[in-house]
Structures are given as C-alpha cells and as structure tokens.
Amino acid sequence: MSEQPGQGAGGTGTPGRPDLPERGDSQDRPGFASQPSEQPGKDPGKGESADRTGIRSLWLGGGALMISLLGFFPAGILLGIPALVVGFKARKAARRQQTQAPGAVAGIALGSAGLAVSAIFVAGFALVWPQWQNYQECRSAANTHTDTNACVDTFIHAVEDKFGQPRGTYDGLGKYLKG
Structure with missing residues (x-):
C-alpha cells in the first residue's frame, strides 16, 4: 500500500507529525486538561461551573425581589425558592472546587428578601380574603361613586375589626381603593 500525504512513515506521534503526541494523549499538550476535574471552576460530575450557577442565583433572586415589589407576590415566591436553592448549590460547588461562586451570596440575599416580601403579602392577603x-x-353591585365609596368604607372597617384596630386606623387605604 502506498503512503498518502500526512500519514508519515511510522514511528511515534501523530501521523505525519512525529513532533506532536498521539491524539488521545493530552497530558503534554498545553491548554488541554486530561481530566474534567483539572478544569478550574468546573464541577466534575455536573458539567456546570460554580460561577455560572452563582450568577444564575443572582438573576433569580433579583427577579424575585423586583416581581415581589411590583405586586406579583406568587411569582416572587416561585422565583425566590429557586434562587435560594441555586445559590446554596453554587456555594457548595464552589467550596468543593476550591473556587468562588460570584453572585451566589447576593442571589441568596435577594431571593430571601423577595421570598419574605411575597410571603408577608400573601399571608396578609389570605387573612383578609x-x-x-x-x-x-x-x-x-355599586352603581354610583357614592356606592363605591360606601363599599370602600365597609371594607376598611371590616379589616379594622378583623385586626382589633380602632376605627379610622386604616382610613388612609381608602385613597388606593376608591375609583
């Protein structure tokens, strides 16, 4: 059989390039790690880096807080819990990899704040349901502004009675409910 260009005449190394190591042998090649555990910032069985997971936690936590402050309280809970889980997993992976997880602590803090704001408002709303x-x-059933204002006053007085507050305590809420 005749030799084709690039196949070399035998010996060690890559065919046609005896100065390079064999293709499966990456120990001597700079920039290539032979084991996934040698790559900094990578979790050897997961394939996800701790820094990316920390940033993901930051985005989830920031979203949870922003959505909670905008009034979408159940969505704040739904984003706050994953922010905490992802943040703690990022910190654990970073500790195991002996690296940092940027954004993980901030994601945990923002997720906790968003979760707390949402939980307080959901619990408060459940109390006055x-x-x-x-x-x-x-x-x-109201047909006039006077009827609407009477509904608002009745609601405010019912909430004051629910929490045992004297009349007039929550009168400031009427300006948000009156149309």
Whole structure:
C-alpha cells in the first residue's frame, strides 16, 4: 500500500507529525486538561461551573425581589425558592472546587428578601380574603361613586375589626381603593 500525504512513515506521534503526541494523549499538550476535574471552576460530575450557577442565583433572586415589589407576590415566591436553592448549590460547588461562586451570596440575599416580601403579602392577603370577597361583591353591585365609596368604607372597617384596630386606623387605604 502506498503512503498518502500526512500519514508519515511510522514511528511515534501523530501521523505525519512525529513532533506532536498521539491524539488521545493530552497530558503534554498545553491548554488541554486530561481530566474534567483539572478544569478550574468546573464541577466534575455536573458539567456546570460554580460561577455560572452563582450568577444564575443572582438573576433569580433579583427577579424575585423586583416581581415581589411590583405586586406579583406568587411569582416572587416561585422565583425566590429557586434562587435560594441555586445559590446554596453554587456555594457548595464552589467550596468543593476550591473556587468562588460570584453572585451566589447576593442571589441568596435577594431571593430571601423577595421570598419574605411575597410571603408577608400573601399571608396578609389570605387573612383578609373574606373581607376582600365581600368588597368585590359590593363593588360589582355599586352603581354610583357614592356606592363605591360606601363599599370602600365597609371594607376598611371590616379589616379594622378583623385586626382589633380602632376605627379610622386604616382610613388612609381608602385613597388606593376608591375609583
């Protein structure tokens, strides 16, 4: 059989290039790691770097807080929990890899804040749900602004009674409910 260009005449090394190591042998090649565990920032069985996971936690936590502050409280809970989970996993992976997880601590803090804000508002809203339902029914039956204002006053007084507050404590809320 005749030799084709680039196949070399035998010997060690890559065919046609005896100065290079064999293709499967990456120990002597700069820039190539022979084991996945030698790559900095990589988790050997997961394939995801701790720094990317930390940044993901930061985005989730920031989203949880922003969405909570904008009033979408259930979505704040749904983003806050993954922010905490991903942040703690990033910190654990970084400790195992002896590297850093940028954004993980901030993601945990923002996710916790978003989760707390959402949980407080969801719990508060759950406490006044019966009063809110009565307010909605009254409001849908109201035909005039006077009727609407009466519904608002009834709702505010019902909430004050629910929490044992004296009349007039929550009168400032009326400006948000009156249309």
